Amino acid sequence: MEQRFVDWLRRHVPPVPPPAIGIGDDAAVLPWRAGGDIVLTTDTITDKVDFVLAETEPRLIGHKALGVNLSDLAAMAATPVAALASVVLPRAVSGGGDPCALAMEIYSGMLALAEQFQVALVGGDTNSWEGSLVISVTAIGRVTSRGPLTRSGALPGDRVLVTGRLGGSLLGRHLAVEPRVREAVLLAERYELHAGLDISDGLALDASRLAGASGCGIALELAAIPISAAAEQLARQTGKSPLEHALGDGEDFELLFTAPPDAAEQIVRDQPLSISVTDVGQCIGTPGLWQVGDSGALNPLAPTGYQH
Amino acid sequence: MEQRFVDWLRRHVPPVPPPAIGIGDDAAVLPWRAGGDIVLTTDTITDKVDFVLAETEPRLIGHKALGVNLSDLAAMAATPVAALASVVLPRAVSGGGDPCALAMEIYSGMLALAEQFQVALVGGDTNSWEGSLVISVTAIGRVTSRGPLTRSGALPGDRVLVTGRLGGSLLGRHLAVEPRVREAVLLAERYELHAGLDISDGLALDASRLAGASGCGIALELAAIPISAAAEQLARQTGKSPLEHALGDGEDFELLFTAPPDAAEQIVRDQPLSISVTDVGQCIGTPGLWQVGDSGALNPLAPTGYQH
Numbered sequence: 001m002e003q004r005f006v007d008w009l010r011r012h013v014p015p016v017p018p019p020a021i022g023i024g025d026d027a028a029v030l031p032w033r034a035g036g037d038i039v040l041t042t043d044t045i046t047d048k049v050d051f052v053l054a055e056t057e058p059r060l061i062g063h064k065a066l067g068v069n070l071s072d073l074a075a076m077a078a079t080p081v082a083a084l085a086s087v088v089l090p091r092a093v094s095g096g097g098d099p100c101a102l103a104m105e106i107y108s109g110m111l112a113l114a115e116q117f118q119v120a121l122v123g124g125d126t127n128s129w130e131g132s133l134v135i136s137v138t139a140i141g142r143v144t145s146r147g148p149l150t151r152s153g154a155l156p157g158d159r160v161l162v163t164g165r166l167g168g169s170l171l172g173r174h175l176a177v178e179p180r181v182r183e184a185v186l187l188a189e190r191y192e193l194h195a196g197l198d199i200s201d202g203l204a205l206d207a208s209r210l211a212g213a214s215g216c217g218i219a220l221e222l223a224a225i226p227i228s229a230a231a232e233q234l235a236r237q238t239g240k241s242p243l244e245h246a247l248g249d250g251e252d253f254e255l256l257f258t259a260p261p262d263a264a265e266q267i268v269r270d271q272p273l274s275i276s277v278t279d280v281g282q283c284i285g286t287p288g289l290w291q292v293g294d295s296g297a298l299n300p301l302a303p304t305g306y307q308h
Numbered sequence: 309m310e311q312r313f314v315d316w317l318r319r320h321v322p323p324v325p326p327p328a329i330g331i332g333d334d335a336a337v338l339p340w341r342a343g344g345d346i347v348l349t350t351d352t353i354t355d356k357v358d359f360v361l362a363e364t365e366p367r368l369i370g371h372k373a374l375g376v377n378l379s380d381l382a383a384m385a386a387t388p389v390a391a392l393a394s395v396v397l398p399r400a401v402s403g404g405g406d407p408c409a410l411a412m413e414i415y416s417g418m419l420a421l422a423e424q425f426q427v428a429l430v431g432g433d434t435n436s437w438e439g440s441l442v443i444s445v446t447a448i449g450r451v452t453s454r455g456p457l458t459r460s461g462a463l464p465g466d467r468v469l470v471t472g473r474l475g476g477s478l479l480g481r482h483l484a485v486e487p488r489v490r491e492a493v494l495l496a497e498r499y500e501l502h503a504g505l506d507i508s509d510g511l512a513l514d515a516s517r518l519a520g521a522s523g524c525g526i527a528l529e530l531a532a533i534p535i536s537a538a539a540e541q542l543a544r545q546t547g548k549s550p551l552e553h554a555l556g557d558g559e560d561f562e563l564l565f566t567a568p569p570d571a572a573e574q575i576v577r578d579q580p581l582s583i584s585v586t587d588v589g590q591c592i593g594t595p596g597l598w599q600v601g602d603s604g605a606l607n608p609l610a611p612t613g614y615q616h
Binding site for chain 1: 312313316317320321322324328329330331335336338340341342343344346348349350351352354355356357389390392393394396408411412415416419423428429430431432433434435437438439440442444446448
């Protein structure tokens with residue numbers, strides 16, 4: 001359904017005049033006269049899809065609701081400024097809880113993260129209904145003087161890099177989102193980057209999306225992919241390999257970006273972040289997602305990941 | 309629950325430095341350097357609370373989802389610029405429908421209204437789940453050179469005015485929202501207004517909220533309240549009076565605003581809109597909501613309306 005609907009949207013939503021950016025990237029960009037670009041993103045999380053209320057500390061759910069939106073701003077190399085939250089509470093909280101107490105715990109989680117990133121919570125809407133918990137957050141940010149980092153700027157020859165280590169987010173990371181806001185801004189200000197996004201649906205799927213948006217292909221060097229300890233741990237339970245988890249798990253909320261070879265080499269040498277930056281492959285002229293074999297030959301790689 | 313939670317939010321959400329406006333008005337206001345103020349609002353509508361999917365044309369639901377947000381911008385006398393929509397679709401559409409077709413119809417309704425008000429749909433997030441339909445929209449606007457029209461600027465002596473006719477929205481108006489965007493901007497640009505909001509929860513309740521935010525009281529002249537044909541019609545079914553419907557029904561999405569007596573008189577004389585503007589009472593120094601009796605004496609008036 002998703003792709004059919006996305007295609008329909010492309011045909012029916014009037015395009016915005018450049019330099020504005022509409023639907024299709026991690027966030028929208030609106031020029032605001034002499035004030036500079038506004039970056040806007042919205043993301044909704046729902047019970048039993050993005051979290052399980054009955055098994056989760058509500059503060060963590062609030063943290064995730066804001067965190068995934070800050071991660072979308074990071075994907076554009078934007079600094080968060082403000083956020084608005086809509087919370088739809090279940091009237092009957094399982095275990096006989098009080099919807100009002102639940103709302104306060106959710107907001108506590110959001111507010112703690114907001115404080116950490118100096119985001120002002122400026123608006124909201126709180127309602128209750130017979131259904132399950134839904135939290136929708138909109139976040140607003142500013143780009144660096146380099147402008148927004150889009151999905152569509154990658155060029156054949158670019159190196160492909162990722163922050164941190166990937167896979168196994170189900171063991172906790174998917175809730176305890178660490179949006180790479182400071183990391184993205186630092187990289188975008190200090191180095192020449194061409195394209196970027198946050199890995200929300202899996203390295204393989206998101207890499208194929210970035211390649212598609214840029215009109216190129218991406219060849220990943222599988223042996224170079226940084227695998228998280230959680231991916232190793234999860235692999236012992238699932239029978240999948242740690243690499244499969246790193247490629248397809250999603251909700252890593254790490255950055256995937258491309259840079260020309262010189263800049264990429266510099267970044268890897270400098271290691272300017274408190275987390276690792278790893279070169280995992282190259283943009284190529286042939287569309288699609290590929291893996292680089294031992295001999296250097298390219299073989300197709302499945303864009304595994306979370307399909308909404 | 310609502311008031312307890314609102315009080316909690318007031319204590320826990322850090323206030324934004326003026327001239328920014330945070331939680332508590334119809335929309336938030338963020339100064340954006342030399343670009344001028346950004347006005348931001350978010351509102352979520354849910355199945356069986358704000359509409360009944362099984363009985364409603366999905367286009368109308370999309371229309372309402374965007375319309376209530378544009379009405380919140382109108383309440384601040386802001387011109388809409390852009391919007392983002394998050395739609396959470398039921399996996400099983402009643403009657404065996406297709407979630408993707410449902411999404412397209414909802415968006416068709418939003419896009420038609422967006423075109424009418426020259427709002428760019430710049431972002432979104434569409435997901436499905438086991439629950440019922442939820443649509444969350446965030447709208448972004450610009451204020452006039454007069455600045456935002458807040459709830460808190462009313463002064464004792466101001467006249468209280470409303471646009472259009474009130475009550476009976478349940479008969480259709482609550483879905484076919486007509487956001488008073490052009491009306492609000494015209495009034496704010498041409499006349500001195502002190503405070504305003506959109507009537508979403510009922511004239512009486514919203515008037516008492518405006519009074520509370522402004523630290524004054526409001527005395528309504530009940531005989532002056534413009535009653536809609538729908539309120540008359542609904543009253544024949546409910547046993548309530550048309551006036552009770554006009555006071556307490558909510559979802560009129562008309563404007564309630566205050567102006568100093570000279571400006572108010574001018575507006576009523578000019579009738580500058582394609583809909584009526586009616587003087588319905590006065591701001592007074594004594595807090596609370598009042599009705600003006602035949603002899604001019606004030607009696608308390610219940611703030612009837614929709615409590616979330």
